[in-house]
Amino acid sequence: MKIIAYLILTGLLSVIFSSVDESSYGILEKSLPPVVGACLGGVLACTSIIVGILSGSSKSVKERASSDIRFSNFASSLELDIKILVCCLFAIVSLPYLRTLSYPFELSIGNASSDYLKHKFFSSLEIFAAIIAFCVIYELVSTLVVVLKDMAKIQKKED
Numbered sequence: 748m749k750i751i752a753y754l755i756l757t758g759l760l761s762v763i764f765s766s767v768d769e770s771s772y773g774i775l776e777k778s779l780p781p782v783v784g785a786c787l788g789g790v791l792a793c794t795s796i797i798v799g800i801l802s803g804s805s806k807s808v809k810e811r812a813s814s815d816i817r818f819s820n821f822a823s824s825l826e827l828d829i830k831i832l833v834c835c836l837f838a839i840v841s842l843p844y845l846r847t848l849s850y851p852f853e854l855s856i857g858n859a860s861s862d863y864l865k866h867k868f869f870s871s872l873e874i875f876a877a878i879i880a881f882c883v884i885y886e887l888v889s890t891l892v893v894v895l896k897d898m899a900k901i902q903k904k905e906d
Contacts, residue, residue, distance in 0.1 A: 757878050758871075765870035767863050772870045776843040779877055783836045786884045790832065793891045794825065800895075821894060828883050835880035842873050 766772055846869040853861045 757875060761871040761875040761878065762867070765867055765874055767866040767870065769866075772846075772866065772873065775870070775873050775877070779839045779873065780836070783832070783839055783877070783880050786880070787829075787832050787836055790829065790884065790887050790891075793888075794829075797891065797894055818894075821890065824890070825887070828887050832880055832883050832887075835876045835883070838876040839873060839880070842869055842876070845869065 846866070850865070854864055855861050856864065859867075
């Protein structure tokens with residue numbers, strides 16, 4: 748239930764901060780894909796560092812990590828977060844193209860034209876995907892730091 752409330756709040760913020768001005772949403776369309784892509788690369792690099800540390804560890808550390816439910820949950824959560832991040836990156840890259848297409852239907856609400864609603868909708872989706880991506884990146888970095896600290900503690904116990 749908490750996640751649904753966060754998604755609704757994120758959706759509302761996305762609509763509030765979205766713009767129909769081409770210069771405004773153009774900034775998002777130009778800057779978001781490289782930033783989110785670079786963050787995804789950084790997350791994957793951090794993941795490979797953890798795997799490298801784990802593979803270079805002693806046999807008892809490896810056994811402890813493989814039998815620890817927290818590490819198993821971390822690995823599952825990491826996989827889901829990376830998949831969400833890839834989906835957000837795909838949305839951020841593809842939405843500018845989808846904005847340029849003409850659609851066979853016209854929708855207007857009140858005095859808002861179809862073009863206005865189209866730009867508002869796509870801007871909102873771009874902002875929504877960016878917020879979700881940055882929240883996932885924040886969670887991943889926080890979790891990776893905790894795992895690295897735990898790995899350091901385990902290594903100290905081994906020495």
